[in-house]
């Protein structure tokens with residue numbers, strides 16, 4: 511972009527990006543990003559904690575929410591609504607400013623309009639609760655700061671997503687490593703370091719690499735929730751499968767974590783003990799085509815790494831059953847978990863405030879299937895279950911652990927998902943940390959119990 515235009519753009523009035531303060535109420539809002547009138551500079555009040563929501567804008571570039579919501583923040587949206595300018599994808603604020611600048615410098619070049627003088631900047635109200643966002647970020651960064659990825663150039667990555675399952679609102683959306691937008695809008699060198707950082711903050715188009723929307727990692731055993739949901743939905747909820755060394759499914763020998771052999775397992779034990787052989791046979795009972803249909807049409811997973819999903823599911827349904835050879839994002843896992851919490855109805859997850867009637871809902875499975883899965887997830891959180899070490903009877907929240915193998919890595923990706931409380935749930939959570947070990951250990955170290963308790967306190971008011 512022309513640097514004069516960029517500077518002009520950066521100095522235009524701009525609406526604020528708002529969060530909720532310390533409660534679910536929209537009465538007390540907190541500014542996440544706003545103009546400091548005295549020094550004509552954008553201020554990011556939560557620093558690196560709100561980065562994946564807010565992004566940054568400055569003379570050198572714009573990304574994240576600042577980019578996504580720019581037509582509201584700059585006020586062009588309001589002008590289009592009022593009919594003052596025609597909505598045209600070609601007419602961006604930048605091209606209008608460019609035209610104006612040319613007109614000022616080249617008398618023969620007529621300005622297309624003066625509408626940039628009439629801009630009406632609007633605030634964007636996000637659903638984020640700032641105190642919870644900060645706490646989630648603090649816990650994740652405490653856990654990962656000082657960690658090193660096996661290639662040695664950057665720390666390991668992680669992300670936490672907390673949602674109000676009653677509304678589909680994101681309450682917290684954090685990722686690590688993160689950057690302080692106050693630092694990177696300061697100059698070319700800071701921006702350049704940022705876009706070329708091995709931490710991978712932005713893609714080649716300068717857009718934020720959002721670890722919630724685009725985790726795209728194997729979900730490991732958290733995917734067993736989908737397998738068992740499909741099994742129950744196919745009317746085979748009473749099926750039993752045998753788990754012992756040497757069991758082959760789809761021509762592949764299936765191994766269980768820590769060489770476990772679980773004997774006869776039903777749907778509940780597959781979730782409670784996280785049994786791979788049972789899950790693989792459950793996927794066989796459902797059938798690869800039906801399982802794929804369930805993923806695509808009910809759960810609406812995108813399956814970005816599968817060029818020919820029909821072939822992939824036929825060849826590898828046994829591994830897909832326990833979340834290998836398939837990828838999912840935190841958001842997609844959240845669709846599964848929140849649908850279970852909501853009695854089988856999925857809800858559109860969103861980060862900008864919406865009227866309840868505008869939030870899309872769709873049925874994924876029956877109420878009885880969701881209730882059964884809730885019971886199984888509760889037993890995973892009780893003694894003998896894979897999530898028990900996180901709770902140790904202090905609380906019992908429906909949960910599922912995941913440890914997903916990654917090619918070339920010594921340690922598995924750690925996943926931990928669930929919702930709380932078990933009856934009339936209010937919040938759901940998905941935690942992911944790259945190459946970390948078991949999901950239960952990660953969740954315990956990060957402190958998922960006090961974090962989710964804080965979310966429950968806030969949403970219970």
Ligand SMILES: [Zn+2]
Nearest residue numbers: 753766772785
């Ligand atoms: Zn097993």
